[in-house]
Amino acid sequence: MKILIVEDDRRIAAFIRKGLKELGYTLEVCHDGNEGFQMAQSVSYDVILLDIMLPGRDGLSILRELREANNPVPVILLTARSGLDERVEGLNMGADDYLPKPFYMEELIARIMAVSRRNAGDPLNVVQHGNLTLNLISREVRQGNETLELTSREFSLLELLIRSPGRVYSRTQLLEHVWGYDFDPRTNVVDVYIRRVRGKIDAPDAPSQIETVRGVGYRFKAEQ
Numbered sequence: 001m002k003i004l005i006v007e008d009d010r011r012i013a014a015f016i017r018k019g020l021k022e023l024g025y026t027l028e029v030c031h032d033g034n035e036g037f038q039m040a041q042s043v044s045y046d047v048i049l050l051d052i053m054l055p056g057r058d059g060l061s062i063l064r065e066l067r068e069a070n071n072p073v074p075v076i077l078l079t080a081r082s083g084l085d086e087r088v089e090g091l092n093m094g095a096d097d098y099l100p101k102p103f104y105m106e107e108l109i110a111r112i113m114a115v116s117r118r119n120a121g122d123p124l125n126v127v128q129h130g131n132l133t134l135n136l137i138s139r140e141v142r143q144g145n146e147t148l149e150l151t152s153r154e155f156s157l158l159e160l161l162i163r164s165p166g167r168v169y170s171r172t173q174l175l176e177h178v179w180g181y182d183f184d185p186r187t188n189v190v191d192v193y194i195r196r197v198r199g200k201i202d203a204p205d206a207p208s209q210i211e212t213v214r215g216v217g218y219r220f221k222a223e224q
Contacts, residue, residue: 001116001156002026003176004043006036006050006059007078008072012101016049020112023139024156026177033057040066043072047112049140052079052090067094076108076114127164130223132201134207139200148200153178158197161210166222168213194218 003020007013008031017027028043029038033054040048040062052059061084063075074096090098096115099108113136127134133142139155141148156178161169169177171190179189194210202208209221 001046001130001196002044003028003112004036004048005029005041006054007031007064008032008054009051012078015105020109022111022152024152024178026179031055033062037062037065037088039110040071040199041069046116048073049108049112050075050095052077055167055185060093063090063093063095068074076111076115078103094115115222127162129165129220130209132162134159137167143201150197150200154193154200156198158201161218161220165220168216168219170217176215190218193196 002137003025005013005016005027007016007029011032013029013031017029019028028039028045029136030039031054034056036050036054037057049057050062054062059077059079063077066073066075075094076097076099077090077095078099099111118193119165126136131144133141134155135142136159139152141150141158157174160174160177174190175187178193198208198210201210207221211219211221213219
């Protein structure tokens with residue numbers, strides 16, 4: 001999941017970035033409304049966390065222009081204000097949710113998952129492929145009745161692949177989606193993590209559920 005954080009309070013932005021990065025999300029951060037609006041227009045994000053009070057363009061004007069341009073990206077408004085009028089105005093403009101400051105990271109994560117599921121039209125918290133099940137809220141992986149222990153980065157990699165069985169992802173695409181843009185594209189970290197995930201989800205001596213497409217990248221095996 002790729003998330004844009006538009007927050008002028010650098011301490012709060014760093015708090016959000018740290019908490020979400022630990023879960024394997026890809027994050028971009030800016031502290032100015034004009035820059036945030038340009039990023040929201042030019043890049044495809046899964047969720048935008050948008051402060052209302054910003055230098056330059058304020059959060060509500062950013063939201064208004066995104067919706068007028070028919071940009072459906074889920075937006076969660078963040079603000080230190082507690083007034084009902086501002087909250088109602090933001091929701092009427094097309095905000096998907098509203099979170100007053102201060103907030104707990106667990107609540108922010110739950111709201112991100114909720115708006116992303118609504119946007120995808122998926123009312124479920126799980127992704128299932130064969131006997132492999134991923135719970136997107138608890139980030140638990142089960143194979144049949146067995147719980148598999150995956151790190152947050154391994155979970156994010158598996159989630160990306162399993163959501164689109166048969167789709168081939170290049171190593172560069174996997175780096176961008178799972179690790180972000182600050183990784184050297186020449187690194188072998190993708191191959192290392194693919195081996196780790198295979199070792200946890202594949203049965204001994206059975207063909208891997210994650211297939212190598214030689215010269216291109218990897219894909220999760222489509223069900224027959």
